[in-house]
Amino acid sequence: MTVAVAVCSAVFGGAAAAFLPRVADRLAVPRGTPPRSACAHCAKPFPQWVRAGASCVCASRPLWTVSAGALIAGLLGATIGPAPLLVVLLPVAILGVLLALIDLRCRRLPDPLVAALAAATVLPLGAGALIAGEAGRIGRAGVAAVLCGAAYLIIALLPGNGLGLGDVKLATVLGFVLGFAGWPAVAVGLAAAHLINGPVALALLIARRATRHTALPFGPALLAGALIGVTLPAALA
Ligand SMILES: [Zn+2]
Structure with missing residues (x-):
């Protein structure tokens, strides 16, 4: 059963992530700039917000994005199993991949997307806990x-x-999700974010891709830390 849930989740994650490159391309712009309406490389207009596969015909296939979506969703499916929490967290994970893509490209976590992440987690988790008589969670x-x-x-x-x-806003929302899962998840999630960010920053310094003064995006590490915080204690339980 768990294997089937993990495989179905991975297929959903990969398929959903295949629609992210165009959205990420449009939203990865400097603060105060309207969403991009044409390809930054070949200037071909973007008529739609979503497109399956590469953002533009000139871009390569989004293998990393699709793999990340499949891996993250599969991991959630394998550790959470067939539970309502999985149904809530799968779309949240795809939104997280989108936030990470945008933060990696322009060091921004757009407020509307973080607000959407908050709405997609706080409302269903809160309602579910109330229905289950677990107000303490x-x-x-x-x-x-x-x-x-x-x-x-x-x-x-x-x-x-x-x-x-x-x-800060993303950490607040992820803190809610981790707290919902339990205090071990909060501790693991926070520690993992810093354990991921430190070596990545060091590797970029050694590869001379960054200096001590380069501001690196922290959103992807926060999101990856939250994923580990939710899945690792669940896997060990
Ligand atoms: Zn193009």
């Missing part, structure tokens, strides 16, 4: 969200740390 998730948001806000206010307010 909502309280724990709320406390975790406030703690994560406050911790990252303090870090963001420190000079020269490279964290933006988008990271």
